[in-house]
Each structure stands twice: as structure tokens, then as C-alpha cells.
Amino acid sequence: MKKSVFLGALTVAGLTAGAAAAATLDDVKARGKLNCGVTTGLVGFAAPDANGNWEGFDVGVCRAVAAAVLGDPMAVEFVPTTGKTRFTALASGEIDMLARNTTWTFSRDVDLKFEFVGINYYDGQGFMVPKALGVSSAKELDGATVCIQTGTTTELNLADFFRTNNISYEPVPIETNAEAQPLYLEGACDVYTTDASGLAATRAAFENPGDHIILPEIISKEPLGPLVRHGDNEWGDVVRWSLNALIAAEELGVTSANVDELAQGTNNPEINRLLGTEGTLGEMLGLDADWAARAIKAVGNYGEVFEKNIGENTPIGLARGLNAQWTDGGLLYSPPFR
Amino acid sequence: MATYSDPPAGSFQLSQLINDTRYRSYTFQIIALIALFGAMAYLVSNLLANLQAAGLNISYEFLGEPAGYDINQTLVDYNSQSTHLRAAIVGVLNTLLVAFLGCLMATVIGVVVGVLRLSPNWLIRKLMAVYVEIFRNVPVLIWILIIMAIFVAVLPQPRDFRGDNAEASMLWGMFAFTGRGFYFPMPVFGAGSGVVGAVFVASIVGIFGYRRYAKKKLFDEGKLLPVFWPSVALFFVPAILAYLVMGRPIGMEYPALKGFNFQGGIFARNSLISLWFALSIYTAAFIAENVRAGILAISKGQTEAAASLGLRPNRIMNLVILPQALRVIIPPLISQYLNLTKNSSLAIAVGYMDLTGTLGGITLNQTGRAIECVLLLMLFYLTISLAISAIMNAYNNAVKLKER
């Protein structure tokens, strides 16, 4: 009986760990921590560093939301999820939001009942092969052994791609990016396929990144974005506009360096509304006035997050491409703060 | 002649429900039943509330929808347009395949090791003890992953077979042991191979007939006919003759390096082999202990009696010890088979597409139907377990009858 009490104590400890209900925003505030689902480790997007601190592009979104809601970008509990567990973790309330390069698809949005709050990275599925293989196009991959992450849209795209091009392949399903790496590097599969950004990130972690090339074909649209549960629109709005705040900040030229100065007030009314010196946007969200300023100060604007984690000066070296502001010919287009 | 008297009927008091042993068991059972139903109602209402809050429902319609993903090892026809149900069937067959192969190999290794553990040879005895202890005391998941690591890191990959002075080469031009799996030659049946097959089957029947005859001869007339060599001859000679007479109708298709992979032949994937080997050697360590215990359970007097009758050691084993030991060995052996089948669900760690990989893995991921998939998965394993338990009970009853 003594031992069963121990379970009681454990349960109590677990119960206090988190509660999820319709009013996620209140829960997060009450808890003082944001539970954010991320990958189990993909350098550049979300991976713990040597000290166990999470870093990366997706992590930036989590920290921005935490800064906006709780005022502390470090008040985030990162929950590593796999392709299998991510949706259950969100649906069951284990996490408040999922920022795990998840593709926005119809069935996930409608059938699985999630709400994608925006797109933080426009991606597409690509292929990586060793240079030594001498392959220059995905159409030449007939008979190849392909490593794929299960539970992702890439698995389905791949089947479609090879089917429409009428070429055969041997799929090797794996659970996480970490398990794929040794298989690919030792040659147990010829090709590794996942989102092009993920390929770049994976390649950057190799000892000799130069020995591997990413094939030119992008076989799918993979709009990646953070998502929340269906039916809690207030919370969805908070996450959506935290993301938009980062995007708008870049467009308006607000950076983590000058945000304090600009928050004193400027003659651009949109910046003022964004940073809370004008209007009551924060209040409408259920937050205080300088929510966006905090988020931007904590992680920087979209461009800064991008450059710091996956940009051209990092080992991952992704160009902005589609992910440039609409003013620069990209697709990033934040609705106005008004 | 009860020394107590029942209380007169009609003087029933409520306290009797607790204090009277006649009623108390009903009270407890009703409480237990209420508690059970209460708990179930509570859980189900939670489930419904949660599902409603998430806007989900329980439905098995997804089983009829196209799966959309490809599976590398399929024993039945399957492509990415087949339904999820068909993917599940592919998984079931793959589970049964690896379980069957595993049980076979585990039995062989286990029996050999178990007998060798009692060998007079000290070195062999100790070596086998070391084998048993090492494999029993380390999780099977680690063994599966280690064998997979051998495949990935040690064996040559197809690319190493390429080029004029390749690092690796095929064994006798027939077998290729690569990091992606093993390639074997595959027989190709031409016209007339049916005759060869028929002759082969007939000669196997002949072997059994001959053995029966030899046994009868031994029991009736005490004449010991040679069994082993005639059996071997019967096994090979007629089939080879038929093969030559029919003009070599059965050819071999050898694996050959084409493009990225070896093509042709039989391909046993690394995931299948690592799962199969790991499960076999792990379970064999337990089976070896069962076999040893079974043999030790036969009293030494039996051996000595047989020896004093003049039987040679291998005949003592075959005719006296094993038939008796089997009765002790088989029940735990069957439960080891059950364990092996259940452990085969670890396939998911190496990407072998068994039922846990298809239904419990990719289908679950793609459709998000977690509850339905896990339920089906459990039902499948439960069915297998109950079937094996039924077989075990039947066997136990069968051997019980022979007891005196």
C-alpha cells in the first residue's frame, strides 16, 4: 500500500505538470510555462545544444509566443515529438502548440481537427544523394533504396512521385531524422528524402557536407507552420499574430536591436500599433500592449530568426527564396496590424 | 450435523451483508461490479468528452481508403493505391513470417545449445553457459539494434561491389551479403519442372515409408536396417535423375548488380534478418535453459538403465531421454514461441514492416486514428496468444492422459 501512495504522489506531480482546456491562453498564463512540441532534434529547426538548451528556427516561434504571453522567452517547456506522437500530443493537450515543421494539408486541418495558424517556412520535398553516385535528377533513381521518415507527408508524396513517373524504388521507413543519418551515410540507402530544408539541415551536420548533393527536383509543396487545436480561437489568434508580428516586424524594419528605441513611438502608425504605443491590439488578444515588442526583442524579427538559425551564414546555408518578404519577391505576407 | 443453526428466515438484517459469510461474497461482488462499471463509464465518458472536444470520432472507415504509402516487403499483392486494410494484412503476414522463421531457428539453436550445455566437454559447456547468460541478460531490443548496426556499419554496401577492383565481391557469384540484406539465387521453374517436383515429393513420401518399414522390421523381427544413408539416397537420387531426364527444367536466377541495387534472386532485407537473428538467438538462450532443465528432470537412473541394456549414447538420447524430456520441455517452449511472437513487434525499431509497422505505424501516423489502430493491433496479438495458449492446453491435456 505504501508503494501505491507513491503512485499517488507521482500522479499529483504529473497533474500539476499541465492542464489543457478550451482556454489554453489562461492555462498557459496560470502555468507560467508554454508547452511547445518540437522535433526530437533537427539542427537549425529545433535541437538541444550541448547544455540541453533548445535552439532553432521553430524554437524561435515558441520563444516568441512565450515572450508575448508570459514575458519570458525562456518560459518554454520543449516537448520532443516524433512524426507519430506529434498530433496526439497536441490533440490530448500535452502541448499547447506544435512547431515541428509540420506540413499544412487539407486532411490535417479538416479531418484531424487542427488549426494551422500560418506558414513560417515554405518548403518542398527534395532528395539528397551522395555525389559519388553520379545522379543528377530524381528521375534517374529507378531501383534506388530510399530512406523516408514515416508519418510524414513526404512518404505519400514519394509514393505518388514514383508512381506517376513509373519508376520503382525500395522504401526504408525510419522514425526520426537521427536514425536516418547513419543509414544514409553508411550507404544502407542511396537516397534520403524529406523537406528540402530538412535535407540542408541534415547535410550540414555531416562530417563532409560537400560529398552530398540535393537534387534539383522539388516534388511537392510543403508549407510548414505552427498549429494549435481546433476550437480555441483565442489561443489560435495569439499564436497566429505572434508569428505575424515577427514577419511584419521584418517588413517594417523593426529588429531586436532597435525595437526598444522604436517602442518609444515613431511616426509610422503601423509600427506604433504593432509595438503597442498606439491602439489596443494587445488588449484585444488578451495580452498587454507591448506583447509584440517583447517577442521581437526576445528572438528578433523573422529575418533575424532565419539568418541566425538556418540562413546563408550558418552551416545549413538556406537562401531566403520563397521565404523572402513579399516586397522582395517572396511569399511572406503578414496581414496588416490594424 | 451442523453445529450451528441458520438464523430463521425473515430475520434478515442489513448488517448481514457485511458480516454474514453467506451474503458477504455477493456484497463484495456487487461492489466490485459497480466499481468496474463505474470506472468504465468514467473512462468512456472522458473518452467521449475528449473526442468531442477535439471534434473526432471513432470510425473504421479509414480501413477502406487507399493507404498511399509503399511497403518494401510484401507477401501479397500490394501497391500504394491499396487500402489500409490490405496494408494491415501485409503487416500480419510479415509478422507471421518473422515469427515462424524465428521460432524455427530459435528451436534449433536452443536445442543444440541446451544439449551442449550438458556435454562432457568442459570448454563447450562453459562457452554455451556464457552464450546463455549474455543473451538472456541483455534486452532483446539492444540485440536487434546491434545486428542492424552490423548490417549498416560492417557489411559492404552495394556500392562496394561496383567497379573493376571492387572492395567486396559475391560469394561464388551466387550470394551477395550486403548491408541492405542478403541476396540468394532463386530457382526458376521451366516446363517439366512439375515432374521433378512430383518425383521429389514422392521420394520424401518414400523416405517416410521406408523409415516406417525399418521400424516395423526392428520391432517385429529385431532386424536393424540402415536408415540414414538410404534416406539420403532417396532424398537426392530420384529428384536428380528426374531433373536430368527432363532436360534440366529448373534454372537458377542469380542476383546481379544493376543500377543502385542487386536485382534478381531472393532478397532478404536487413530489417528482416536482424529481427529474425536477434529474436532467434535471444529466445534460443531461454529455450536452451528449458531444454537443459527438461533433460536434467529425467532421473539419471533412466540413462543408466538404458546404458545397461546396451544402447549407445545417441540412442539413449533419442529413444529414452528425449521422449520423456519433451513432456517437460514443450510447455515452456510454446510460451517462448509466444514471447518471440510478441517480441517481433519490436520490428518497428528497425523498420521491418510487420503489423506494428504498417497498422500501428504508418497507417496510424497518416490517418491519425490512434485508438482504432492500437485496438486492432492489440486484438491481433491477443488472438495469436489465445490461439497458442489453446494449443498449449490441448497439448498439456494430451500428455496428461499418458501419465500413470
Place this chain on the structure above:
Amino acid sequence: MSDTHAQSVAFVRDTMLPEQAPPASEAGVVKWMRENLFPGPVNTILTLLAIYFIYKIVAGSLPWFWNGIWTTSSLAECREILQGATGGCFSVLTERWNQLLFGFKYPSDQYWRPLVAFILLAVAVAPVLFAHLPRKMLLFTGIYPFLAFWLIWGGTILSPLMVLIGVLAGLAAFRRIEASGFAMAALAGLVTAVVIWWLGGFLASAASGVLALEAVPSRDMGGFMLNMILGTVCVSLSLPIGILLALGRQSHMPIIKWICVVFIEFIRGVPLITLLFVANVVLSYFFPPETNLDLIIRVIIMITAFASAYIAEVVRGGLAALPRGQYEAADSLGLDYAQSMRLIILPQALKISIPGIVNVAVGLFKDTTLVSVISMFDLVGMIRGPILASTEWNGVYWELWGFAVLTFFVVCYGISQYSQWLERQLQRDHR
């Protein structure tokens, strides 16, 4: 010397010959080798094969150990130092030992806490395992779970303390009215305990700073520590549940019996991995919408259910092995069910079942590695995930897997040796 027979026969030996040494083939090492290594042609071949096999293994692994490198910070540096020679790159162990043992999130300045907890575990378990140790030590065993909880999870000592006080108060209440019936007393004890826990909860959250260690969330547990936690917690939780299930299965009350049978057979019929899937993706749906349990708690629930079904079967075996006379003797003494079980049946049945229970515990401990499949970072999960995928250690298989094999082997072999020793002890008692 003597001439007794001098006249009758030509020569008679009348002194003993000095004892000759046995032939070289029948003595000492040679005899032993002849009997144990080369008793026949088949065995000679086997021996030679075995020697060759051992030689191969030793010749292959010795230089690997001998040239092993312990101080570099990446595999590339190891390869540079080795210059193509055979040698292990054990630096991965010296560099990542903390991750292998404690996971990558447990605060590194707090490592002493789980360490102390596991050393104390040995002290707490000793009196249970070895009957000749002073019985007073069982007191510590009783306190241990609360102490370990405080050490590993941290937080104020008040919460485990209040739980402990609740248990003690419940026990006291039980003792007070035990005479008036077991069921009532158990209920009273339970109510007392729950009331105290409930009150204690307030106290603990109000004074959360009292003797507080840095709180570590369950999510941050990892490495071999996670295996140990899961193993010990689940085994100790499943013991009482398993005993109750076994008693239920033996019960004469059909409904209770069938509930237990269905539970036990269901759990034993499905692989642990499916139960972990339940913990991972299904169980959350069965809790009230407001609550949310950590993954580790859900896993503990499912593994405990799994282990209790197996322990129930072992205990049932122990119960069945008791002679019927014991049950009848208890009845004839006028003991009621609870008394006869507690005082006569269970002490004997459990004693017989201990080796079986230990075997279940070893099996369960090995099975805790399965949590790596559901993305928890136990020892196997750490190796497969963060370590093998890191840029520095990509490709260090043998050193890491060898470490895992060694760790599990030491623990499991130790426990199973204990179980065999105990079996021998028990056998002696019975004869």
C-alpha cells in the same frame, strides 16, 4: 630380509612395491584435459573449434581495447590518432557518460541526487532480499520511496513527507479498528490517508520552499537513470497489485475472479510495445479533459499494469504450490479470509514466489528499453538518437552498444544470480 617362503617357491615378493605415479594420461592436467576436452573424436573437433573461436574473438577485440582512445572529443580525432590501426574510440563514453547515465536534460550539478538515491536503493532493498539482515532495516525500506522521490524529482520535502504521514496515519487508523473487521478498517485507513494527503497538498504548495531541492520535471529524466526509475517504480508498484490480482484469480467469487482473469490474460496476450503505444497516443483520451499526465507517468501506469499481470501469475503459482492443508488449517483456526491470507497463506506463498518475481523483475527491467521506441531518451534512446546522430560521434557503434550491453548485463546478471542463490536456499529449507 624375511625368508618365510625362501624354501617353497623360487621368488615371492614380500614387500610392497613403491606406489607408482599414474600414467601421464590419467593424472593431473592431462587427465582433466582428456576427460573434459578430448573425450572423443567429435568432442575433440568441437574443442578445437571452440578454441579457434575464442582465439578469433580475443585476437579481434584485444587490440581494439588495447589501442582504445579515451580522451578525444570526436570520432574524427580518434581516427586521426589511430592512423588506421584497430582501436576503440572510447572517448565517446568519457565525453558523453553523463548523457548516457542521466539523459541530456538532468541538471549536471544535481547528478549526486539520483546517485545517492540509487545507492540508498541498495540499502533499502537489502533487508527484503537477504533474510538474515536485521529486520529494523525494513523501516528504512518503508521510508525509502519518499526519500527517493524527493531526491530525484526535487521540490520541497514537505510533499513526500505529507504523503508519508498520510500513510502512517492511515496505518494507525487501520490498526485501531482492525478488530472490528478488515474491510471497515481498510476503508477507515484509506479515508484517513486521503484526508491527510489532501490537507498536506495545501501545506506543501503553501510552503514550497521548505528544504527544497531544485525541482526536475519528469520529462528531463533520461539515460540509464530512466531505465532504473521505470524498473524500480513499476516493479514495486506492481507487487501489491499483482498479489491482489492473484488472490482475485483464486477467489471463489465468480465476478471478481473473471475480472482478474480477463485483465491478466489480456495484458499477457499483447506485447508491451502496444501498451506503450496506448500510453503514448491513446491513454490521454481516457483522462478528464482538464488533466494531463506526463508521458513518463502514463508509461509508468502501463508498465505497472503489464508487470502486475505477470507477477500475478507468479504469485498464483506460489499460492497453488501451497498444500491444501495450510488453507484448511487456517480455516480450522477460525481465521477469516483476510487474516488467513495475511498471517498464513501469503507469507509462505510469497516466499516460494520470490525467485519467480525476481525473474519477472529482470524481464521488466530489460523491457524498459522499449520506451526508446516511443521517443523517450533512456539509455538506448540516447544512443540511437542524440549521440549517434551528432556530428562528432556519427558511426561509433561498438563502443556505445558495448557499453549498453555491459550495463544491462551487470545489473541483470547480478539479479538473476541472486535469484538462483535464493532458489537454492529455499530448496534447502524444504528438504
